Amino acid sequence: MSVDHVTVLRGEEELFGRTAHLFATASEITCAARDLNTWAATHRHPRDARQVSTPRLRKLFRPGVLLNPSTAQHVRWVSAQGAAVRITPDDINETIIIDRRFAILAGDLVDGRRDYGVVTEPTVVQNVASLFDAAWRSATDLAVYDAQHAELRALAPRVLELLASGCKDETAARTLGLGVRTYRRRVAELMTALGAESRFQAGARARDLGLI
Amino acid sequence: MSVDHVTVLRGEEELFGRTAHLFATASEITCAARDLNTWAATHRHPRDARQVSTPRLRKLFRPGVLLNPSTAQHVRWVSAQGAAVRITPDDINETIIIDRRFAILAGDLVDGRRDYGVVTEPTVVQNVASLFDAAWRSATDLAVYDAQHAELRALAPRVLELLASGCKDETAARTLGLGVRTYRRRVAELMTALGAESRFQAGARARDLGLI
DNA sequence: CCGGGAATGGCAACTTGTTGCCGATGCCGG
DNA sequence: CCGGCATCGGCAACAAGTTGCCATTCCCGG
DSSP: OOGGGEEEEEHHHHHHHHHHHHHHHOSEEEEEESSHHHHTTGGGSOOOTTOOSOOEEEEEEOGGGGTSHHHHHHHHHHHHTTOEEEEOOSOOOOEEEETTTEEEEEEEEETTEEEEEEEOOHHHHHHHHHHHHHHHHHSEEHHHHHHHHHHHHHHHHHHHHHHHHTOOHHHHHHHHTOOHHHHHHHHHHHHHHHTOSSHHHHHHHHHHTTOO | OOGGGEEEEEHHHHHHHHHHHHHHHOSEEEEEESSHHHHTTGGGSOOOTTOOSOOEEEEEEOGGGGTSHHHHHHHHHHHHTTOEEEEOOSOOOOEEEETTTEEEEEEEEETTEEEEEEEOOHHHHHHHHHHHHHHHHHSEEHHHHHHHTHHHHHHHHHHHHHHHHTOOHHHHHHHHTOOHHHHHHHHHHHHHHHTOSSHHHHHHHHHHTTOO
């Protein structure tokens, strides 16, 4: 087994610099993103002139991206461009799959720079792709998800603010003019949206997504 | 009362550009910092040739900065340079006071850029300075604090990781080979260090400080 | 006007987290 | 060896958070 099938690139610039040709000629791009920091630049790539048709685009996001107005706007824009957008509460790794022939897997953040592994080994790519498909199937279409959570997003910012202030549920509920039960419903919904199982984790993720 | 005594500057660059002369000729610099993002650049300022003696430097930090290896290193470096460094669990606003004649107060973060108010009005500056002194007196010297919290820092990374993973205290304690009581002691200490009153807030701050 | 679905918030049972207390254990310095 | 001194961890009382249940209210389409 050769190691040549995996290339590690450092930072978005290098990644997109070295893989631009893949994007330009792709007919199917599939992308899972935890937040938008990672793949924010994707759409900026100029399409290759040789490119006849617009590639099929599938994007899978975590619910949290919709809570932040600016990332939510981006998601909507992507959707409006014709991409299929779905939302999943599952923990997903950041991944791009191109034509089921190349997989780009995001690694850890080091000094503000992220590593990316570009995989070309067919079997591995197929595996990654099928894992993605599973996640995709269980995810909710953006429009559907949107309809379900319209007013949650309206309330979420203030709930987050209060949670982040460290005050008790009692206090927070009064502040919002809500019953404690209802406030806690909001918190629970928020935690589900963030894929968090504890308040600590929710706090970390909320901060992670820039919601606070 | 004239407004001329307060100048608002936007961003660190403008701040340090416009106040460099103050730093260069200062004989006493006093500085309170919540994290290092704000005053990170402070020490980089070249000293003015006219400057005879090294200014007296007092720096007040929150405990959280010691939890992050890189910021902790910076704090230690500052201390080694001869600055007096103390740690306070109090909520402090980010402030620089120069020779008890100028006060620089950090404002909110807007679009990743922070506003700074430069105050020259003597009465206000004196007031700010005396508030700082009060906080300084009740703060703990870095060396002392260090000795007192050695074992917290040893475990903090793993505790944070477990908290961030969303698992229950029971599970986390077992994982670390600790009793639940002891694990919770660590969590409580951590929350104190982070200045958090709830686990949600702790999660947000931990993430904020890059501890997760 | 009426029936049904959705949101609300009180209640309560239960889980999780918080903290003081205290005996046990281990590590010094005398 | 012995008397502090600190840490550990079990216990327990309490506070905080989680969730199902359900009566009430409101809104909307029929």
